[in-house]
Amino acid sequence: MSVATEQAGPMPTRPAPGNAALYRLYGSDGKLLYIGICDDPVQRWHTHSRKPWWPQVVRFHVSWFPSRAAAGQAEAVAIRQERPQYNIVFNGVPYSNDRFPGARLLELAREKFEDQPFSLLDLVGELGVPYSSALVHIRRLQSEGRVVEVGKMKLRSKRPLIHFQVSEPTSAGKADRPRP
Known part of the structure; x- marks a missing residue:
């Protein structure tokens, strides 16, 4: 309600x-x-x-x-x-040929989660990103310093739930940790 x-x-x-x-x-x-x-x-x-x-x-x-x-x-x-005009996620078929555009993951995460931490499960549930694609692309963004790991939660399963945040670029062009 x-x-x-x-x-x-x-x-x-x-x-x-x-x-x-x-x-x-x-x-x-x-x-x-x-x-x-x-x-x-x-x-x-x-x-x-x-x-x-x-x-x-x-x-x-x-x-x-x-x-x-x-x-x-x-x-x-x-x-x-x-079907709002400017929504991408959930609006019809967001990814042509059922392929997720990995280059857009950072933009979609920034738009959806702003400066809040998010997990791979959030990417899957909130953005409709296939889990395997989210994992591959988040690891790439992490290696580039464009997202950072900000915490882990221990779950009943053997895998921890890792939370990420979008990094802010510094004046030198390198990514810095997110602002608190």
Whole structure:
């Protein structure tokens, strides 16, 4: 169940700690431009403001969910059903010939997870990336210093759940650890 608000004026605020927003952004013609989830819509929209399509946004609709997982499930369904113009993930067949474009993994991870840690399982579940492709490409990005390992969780299985974050490039062009 969600708590919904539709606004073109004041920005939405989180109704309770732990809630996550599912938002829809619309153009002046009423066309659905983008669907996403976040913890803080104002901060997320600031990130979107660098996108070439952002000037088209004139209206938004926000629905609050009790958790990021619940919002993520609703997001996947909404994107598949409503087909927003600028979403890539979950919008039809994102990868031609069932092949994942590994060169885009960093861009997709940055867009989806911002500066939050993510795991291979997040890449698979949130972005629809095949596990084997995610593993190969995340290891390549790690060797290039473009993502860094930021933690491990011990699971019941023998494999640890490793969390990564996108690295920020330094002025010398090398990647640095993510900002706290």
